[in-house]
Amino acid sequence: MNIKKTFQDSERAVSPVIGVILMVAITVILAAVIGTFVLGLGDQIGEAQPTAQLSLESQDLDASPPEVTIVHNGGDELNGDDLSVTINGSVASDAGIDGTFSVGEEKTLSNSTISDGTTIRIIHDPSGSTLFDQTVES
Known part of the structure; x- marks a missing residue:
């Protein structure tokens, strides 16, 4: 059994998995920011309370x-x-x-x-x- 070859294959597989996780995390964060922005604008449609x-x-x-x-x-x-x-x-x-x-x-x-x-x-x-x-x- 070639130990060196086994470890090299597993290191290559980690990179695509991390890439997919990062892309999903970025998508979720962007969706949350956009959703907060859109919902926040909806609250400002009504008349503001004077001070x-x-x-x-x-x-x-x-x-x-x-x-x-x-x-x-x-x-x-x-x-x-x-x-x-x-x-x-x-x-x-x-x-x-x-x-x-x-x-x-x-x-x-x-x-x-x-x-x-x-x-x-x-x-x-x-x-x-x-x-x-x-x-x-x-």
Whole structure:
């Protein structure tokens, strides 16, 4: 038996096997990268959530109707048409934000249902995200 010839044959067979394994690995990695890229683009089709810092600056619960003042402290400019105001979970059509709402501006919301313990939310309708959520406390 020729030992030298046996080892030479087995070394030659390893090269094609490694080549096939590398080609399969490259194909799997490329498929994963392309799939992630394509699926990632699908998530960006919807409207992006704006970033805005809103705060409850003041409140006048004795006014008729009661009022609260919301201040835009930073972030993106908001379009009032894209915002809805909910008071204790119900949409308040008469307490909406008109026009644009940009940094440094104040908007006064007035509604007869505003009182101590009332939860006010401002929702960005296209993205469905809540921009402001606070309970009024006297």
